[in-house]
Amino acid sequence: MTGFYPATRLRRTRSTTWSRALHRETLLTPADLIWPLFVNEGNGLEDPIGSLPGVSRWSVDRIAERAREAVALGIPVVALFPNTPVELRTDNGSEALNPDNLMCRAIKAIKQACGDDLGVLTDVALDPYTSHGQDGLIDDRGYVGNDDTVAVLVAQSLNQAAAGADIIAPSDMMDGRIGAIREALEGNGHANVQIMSYAAKYASAFYGPFRDAVGSRGLLKGDKKTYQMDPANAEEALREVELDLAEGADSVMVKPGLPYLDIVRRVKDAFEVPVFAYQVSGEYAMIEHAAAAGAGERDALVLETLLAFKRAGCSGVLTYHAAHAARLLGA
Ligand code: PBG
Numbered sequence: 001m002t003g004f005y006p007a008t009r010l011r012r013t014r015s016t017t018w019s020r021a022l023h024r025e026t027l028l029t030p031a032d033l034i035w036p037l038f039v040n041e042g043n044g045l046e047d048p049i050g051s052l053p054g055v056s057r058w059s060v061d062r063i064a065e066r067a068r069e070a071v072a073l074g075i076p077v078v079a080l081f082p083n084t085p086v087e088l089r090t091d092n093g094s095e096a097l098n099p100d101n102l103m104c105r106a107i108k109a110i111k112q113a114c115g116d117d118l119g120v121l122t123d124v125a126l127d128p129y130t131s132h133g134q135d136g137l138i139d140d141r142g143y144v145g146n147d148d149t150v151a152v153l154v155a156q157s158l159n160q161a162a163a164g165a166d167i168i169a170p171s172d173m174m175d176g177r178i179g180a181i182r183e184a185l186e187g188n189g190h191a192n193v194q195i196m197s198y199a200a201k202y203a204s205a206f207y208g209p210f211r212d213a214v215g216s217r218g219l220l221k222g223d224k225k226t227y228q229m230d231p232a233n234a235e236e237a238l239r240e241v242e243l244d245l246a247e248g249a250d251s252v253m254v255k256p257g258l259p260y261l262d263i264v265r266r267v268k269d270a271f272e273v274p275v276f277a278y279q280v281s282g283e284y285a286m287i288e289h290a291a292a293a294g295a296g297e298r299d300a301l302v303l304e305t306l307l308a309f310k311r312a313g314c315s316g317v318l319t320y321h322a323a324h325a326a327r328l329l330g331a
Helices: 017-023 058-075 102-117 146-161 177-187 205-213 236-245 258-271 281-292 298-312 322-330
Strands: 033-040 046-048 055-057 077-082 119-124 167-170 196-203 250-254 274-280 315-320
Touching: 033 058, 033 258, 033 274, 033 322, 046 102, 055 058, 058 102, 058 322, 077 102, 102 119, 102 146, 102 315, 119 177, 146 167, 146 177, 167 177, 167 315, 196 205, 196 258, 196 322, 205 298, 205 322, 236 258, 250 258, 250 298, 250 322, 258 274, 281 298, 298 315
Parallel strands: 033 055, 033 077, 033 315, 077 119, 119 167, 167 196, 196 250, 250 274, 274 315
Antiparallel strands: 046 055
């Protein structure tokens, strides 16, 4: 006996497994996960990505296998990124508009394999198709022009929707593109194709392994700071989200993820709309390398970071750990 006791013991509800389960505020399930997949030319091929340990590029037939795996795991959506053959990359990224490009063939193969059991999200931006690695059309000085790029992104979106994409996800950060894409989708018989806008996408140092995966790292000249956001800014993220919602976005994304959970929370509180976050390639690599170095336990790091997104207000998370996490959650 010390003669002292606290009026409130917050440890009381933490004292047993059943009580912790009862008081848990946030739930993470496989339905919260969006699985990004990289597509390669070829047949029957898996091509591991050096800077993303455990992640591969898949040929179209193998992508359909991954899609069936996603359904079996309870993952509702996959996100597609093509590694366009270098000889098809041009200054103006015209391969993005080819109805038979890698992206469109992958969309069709997945829709054929899984139908409405799985949503297909497609990235809209020109970087996997341009010889300079920028997301849009550049002038002589390398500046990415806005309005002429938007015209191409509209055509790219229609190309993806025609192939069967369910969610168009513009990641380019041009001004006014959501409104232009929405109008084109409505006008071309795609009223139910959703738009998930990469609304607050930052010019981040965490995208390196992704650029390896889609083959744009070596090609990229300069940086993307004239269109992607300054990591110092938060109020500006709210303006981006407000505009994209007004232009017709169904949901919005914050990217990268973990270093930007303050943005997720502010967006959720301000707009009360579905907010998603992208736990990007560099974040994935940090977890993998930390675990490999013995600095933490991999499965626990994966589940804790994904739970943190939900707690911050996300409806779901794009993560390269999606299949692994879904397996852990299903166990
Ligand atoms: C393309 C795009 C990028 C990512 C998603 N879409 C790279 C970039 O903007 O340079 C990054 C995803 C990741 O790092 O996992 N516009």
